[in-house]
Amino acid sequence: MKGFDTPHLLPVLKHPGHTGLYIDNLIFKNREEVFAGSICFCRFLSPEEHKTALSRLQTGEREYYDTIKSEKRRKDYLLGRYSAKLAVAKLTGEQEPDIVTVEKGDSGQPVLRYRSFADIQVSITHTGDFGAAAVFPKTCPLGIDLEKVSPGRAKVLAKKMTDGEKKLLENTNIPRDRGLIMVWTAKEALSKLLKTGFTIPFDMFEISEMTSGNHGQAAVYFRNFPGYKSLFLDLGSYGFSIAFSGALEPGINSAALKEFFLREEK
Ligand SMILES: CC(C)(COP(=O)(O)OP(=O)(O)OC[C@H]1O[C@@H](n2cnc3c(N)ncnc32)[C@H](O)[C@@H]1OP(=O)(O)O)[C@@H](O)C(=O)NCCC(=O)NCCS
Structure with missing residues (x-):
């Protein structure tokens, strides 16, 4: 394959x-x-x-x-x-x-x-x-987003996270730099699936739940879009999210x- x-x-x-x-x-x-x-x-x-x-x-x-x-x-x-x-x-x-x-x-x-x-x-x-x-x-429908992990980027992304999302992240075993990329790429992937990009209010993309799995994988769920979820893959220097129907x-x-x-x- x-x-x-x-x-x-x-x-x-x-x-x-x-x-x-x-x-x-x-x-x-x-x-x-x-x-x-x-x-x-x-x-x-x-x-x-x-x-x-x-x-x-x-x-x-x-x-x-x-x-x-x-x-x-x-x-x-x-x-x-x-x-x-x-x-x-x-x-x-x-x-x-x-x-x-x-x-x-x-x-x-x-x-x-x-x-x-x-x-x-x-x-x-x-x-x-x-x-x-x-x-x-x-x-x-799918949406994808790939981001390079870097300390500079992490600083910027940390400012875009809500307190609730920070707490959710602390309760997982996902390293902080990966978690920031995960939250960001999940939102961007969903915005592409919806075809809106970030033209709708950013807080609409708030994350309500995240669960970490094996090998750097994690699932992310959205408060305002319960019909969709996002899968995160830790790819070393890159993080990748793909958003799709939560039923699949x-x-x-x-x-x-x-x-x-x-x-x-x-
Ligand atoms: C979608 C968005 C979040 C992507 O951000 P980015 O930093 O460019 O991220 P990426 O490099 O991962 O993705 C870029 C790709 O997203 C896609 N894209 C852009 N807007 C999109 C949308 N509304 N829906 C789905 N995909 C979109 C494009 O294919 C683009 O690549 P291309 O221009 O080479 O075709 C951002 O572009 C956005 O919010 N766009 C909407 C607002 C806007 O600026 N519109 C411009 C009017 S033409």
Whole structure:
């Protein structure tokens, strides 16, 4: 299930042994239904890879890319779009991931255009050197967020937490720096699932419960959105949250993903 095992994706990779890319399936299920999605994490290991990704942008995407002034923002945009194309290819078996286009919706949300598949959607995040995209059926909405752990960031995030959230965190065995990232990424992931981003009052995203599990995993619940929950994965220098329906159980290969991130740090 790990990346690199998908022959139809190999042509889009410069090197089959590429280490900057992780592509996998995502499964969400309840007793009645199973929803299949996919996820891609990507960083460019060479200027050639950057160039390859750039050549995959469709006209509208390239036009938008050319208007971006900041070098960092350009790279982030490209990483997100490239990850989305590869995630769609993983999910659908598409041989030409270039034909997938991600437009920008009214509130900044990514809008997927892909053949006649009107019923699959995408969530995008970027931070540090990484971009990531999750692709999912519209009947199983998701939101994702990846953040790099850093002391500077922790200071800022601590100011955004409520006293109640601080208390909840103290009652878990999650280290404080991870906990701050967890709370923040859970809120951001939910804001993407809802497609509002942080345009609605920030306190609407208040967290009511958090439970820590094994291997740095934790579940987060929202006071005002009891229908959703968020799964947090501690990925070493990064923290990742994925928000989804509270009625579903996630199937995400967290051990393989963590191994990928730890390998990337070496
Ligand atoms: C959604 C939001 C919380 C993400 O914050 P961020 O610091 O940019 O975080 P990330 O890098 O993890 O995510 C960026 C991605 O979020 C996605 N996104 C942005 N707004 C979104 C929304 N309303 N719903 C779902 N996803 C959204 C985009 O795909 C974006 O990447 P892209 O611009 O390259 O396509 C923040 O952008 C936000 O609050 N946006 C709404 C308000 C706003 O500024 N709107 C701009 C109008 S165009």
